[in-house]
Amino acid sequence: MSVFFAACSTTPTTTSTLDQARGDFAAAQSNPRVAASAPVEFKAAADALDRANAAAAKKESLNDIDKLAYIAKQKIATAQEIAKQKQAEADVANAGRQRDEIRLEARTAEANQARSAADKARMSAEEAKAQADAARLQAEAATNSARDEQAKSAALQQQLNDLQAKQTDRGLVITLSDVLFNVDRAELSAEGMRTAQKMADVLLQEPQSAVLIEGFTDSTGTSAHNMELSQRRAESVRNALIGLGVKSDKIATRGYGEAYPVAANTDAGSRQLNRRVEIVLSQNGAPIANRR
The missing domain is CATH 3.30.1330.60 (OmpA-like domain)
Incomplete structure (x- = not known):
């Protein structure tokens, strides 16, 4: 019996709430976004879990351990929720930036198309002017030639x-x-x-x-x-x-x-x-x- 009590005295005390808190913390710890997006809340959760683990190590009453584990569990949930919110906000902001980029690209494409159309119109106008000038010069040359021929004939x-x-x-x-x-x-x-x-x-x-x-x-x-x-x-x-x-x-x-x-x-x-x-x-x- 003395051996049994001795063995029981070395077994850490825990509760299901503490086990859940530890699992939740491990999950949060494996997600780098939680520590990055909610560093203050994540540290508060880690400190709360440390207090619960310390109470369990000291074999304090299960009620006290449960209370501390619950607090740690809530703080972990808070850190995870804040991380989710900030991630959602970042996603919304990123979506807005992507939308703005798409709009900017669309406006740029429209501007480029308008510029290209203007360039084509300008080139067409220049070509038409060149053709008109060539036709005018040809007509003048023909008129001069006809006049010269008439003068020569006369x-x-x-x-x-x-x-x-x-x-x-x-x-x-x-x-x-x-x-x-x-x-x-x-x-x-x-x-x-x-x-x-x-x-x-x-x-x-x-x-x-x-x-x-x-x-x-x-x-x-x-x-x-x-x-x-x-x-x-x-x-x-x-x-x-x-x-x-x-x-x-x-x-x-x-x-x-x-x-x-x-x-x-x-x-x-x-x-x-x-x-x-x-x-x-x-x-x-x-x-x-x-x-x-």
């Missing part, structure tokens, strides 16, 4: 008028009288060279036109002499035009002598009309038809 027509050009079924025909040559000679006179210059100015503006230079004489003299003189005069005009910049491959010559008179050879005036050089310009590069 100038060309004036030059042709000055040369007394005539439209025929073979093309434009310009007649050079024999006064542009010395008597019975093929060399162009100074006046003949000035006329050749006018002719070259016309031909240089019509690079596609083919040119045929035809020489004619009156009926005086032998046929052989007249044929040779008409050819030499046609060649003289050709050489003058080439020297003034007209391409040689565009110019052909032909001497007809006394053939194809334009007036009777009965007097000096009519014979002078027959002594001539005719320059035929094709139209649009078409070949020049032979004389009929």
Whole structure:
């Protein structure tokens, strides 16, 4: 019996309430949020549990131990509840921050979309302006080109008028009288060279036109002499035009002598009309038809 009482005297005294308090404390202690969120309350709970454990170790009355254990249990519950509240508050705050971040991201995305739309609109406006400017410049260029062409055409027509050009079924025909040559000679006179210059100015503006230079004489003299003189005069005009910049491959010559008179050879005036050089310009590069 003395051994039994001795054994009983070393067994710590406890109660179900104390055991529950110890379990609750262990659970709270394993949750780092309790100590972090309610440090004061958690320490108060630990101190209360220490007092209950101390009372149990001293084998105080079960009623006193229960009271101390209950107090510890309540303080542990308080610490856990405060930790839960603070965690809930933190969750609410975090949710609010996340909501604010989402709203901010949405507003940022809207602003970016608006900026992108504005940039696209600006680029479209700039492109439209560039196209309008290009169209305006093109229209101005076309107008200037048309004006230049009209001016060139008018100038060309004036030059042709000055040369007394005539439209025929073979093309434009310009007649050079024999006064542009010395008597019975093929060399162009100074006046003949000035006329050749006018002719070259016309031909240089019509690079596609083919040119045929035809020489004619009156009926005086032998046929052989007249044929040779008409050819030499046609060649003289050709050489003058080439020297003034007209391409040689565009110019052909032909001497007809006394053939194809334009007036009777009965007097000096009519014979002078027959002594001539005719320059035929094709139209649009078409070949020049032979004389009929």
